[in-house]
Each structure stands twice: as C-alpha cells, then as structure tokens.
Amino acid sequence: MGFFDSYFGSSGKYPKDEHQLSSQKIKELVSRYKVQSLDSSEEGLVENTIISRRLGDGKISLFQIYEALTKLKNQNKISRQDRDGLMRVFEEYFN
Secondary structure, eight states: OOHHHHHHOOGGGSOOOOEEOOHHHHHHHSOTTTSTTOOHHHHHHHHHHHHHHSOTTSEEOHHHHHHHHHHHHHTTSSOHHHHHHHHHHHHHHHO
C-alpha cells in the first residue's frame, strides 16, 4: 500500500461505471436510520455533496461517491466511520 492509498483509502476497489440516481433516492440512502453515526447536519451535507457531484444526466459511480465522501472526511466534516458506512449502503444499493 503506497502513501496515496494509506491517505485516501483504496478507491481503486470502487467501479467507475455510472448509475442513474435520483435526488430522492440519495436522500433515502443517506439516512441516519441507515448510517446511525450521522447527525442531521452531516446527513444534509452528504446529501447535497453527492447530489451536486452527479453529472448533468443524474448519473454517478461508486468511485465518484467515494471521492466525494473522502473529501468530506479529509476536511473533518464526517468521520471515517460515516464514510465507510455510507459506502456500504451505496454498494448494497448498486449491487
């Protein structure tokens, strides 16, 4: 594992193929009921970040979600536990 992987995590494990994902579905998936470590302000921040990260056609990949969440984690806006829990939710949804 190189410096990049240890700092940013193993983003290479997430596929770059994009899926249609509505704003409503994002709000449903980014829920304190699904990821109990999120508080309401973190939940709103994550929802808005992922919604704005989608391309103009409303598609996003797991890799793009991971990048967006890792950026929030590196800015100390969410915890590693939050990021990892959210990634599990999105992985389950996409698979």
